[in-house]
Amino acid sequence: MYTLHIDDLNDGERDIRNEDWRSRRMVLGREKVGFSLHETTIYAGSTHEFWYANHIEAVYCVGGAGRLTNLETDEVHEITDGFLYLLDGHEKHRVEADEELRLVCVFNPPVTGKEVHDENGVYPLIVED
Secondary structure, three states: OOOOOHHHHOOOOOEEEOOOEEEEEEEOHHHOOOOEEEEEEEOOOOEEEEOOOOOEEEEEEEEOEEEEEEOOOOOEEEEEOOOEEEEOOOOOEEEEEOOOEEEEEEEEOOOOOOOOOOOOOOOOOOOOO
16 A cells, blocks of 8 residues: 655655646656556646647646647637546647646656656656566
């Protein structure tokens, strides 16, 4: 059994942040359960373009407000508490935070925590032994 409290991750190797967002990685590839689980906070007023070419991502909003744009279809969705989106087709997308967004994200295959978004917003596929 694996347990933790989210606050135990603060300022450690699983607490990744910059001026626009913060991601606390609760479950990573090293746990060997087939997915990773993160709490991601996107700060108000910021805009981000992502393309998870190597991962499927499910995102569930537990607080805040913003917009999700599918950059392949230009379809726009309002993000609010209780909204979920699943990037099961590796869609390029934009997230705009009107208010601070608090998101729970699940990745498959799991991320390792070592990934960095490249110039296209893509995480490389890194597999741990």
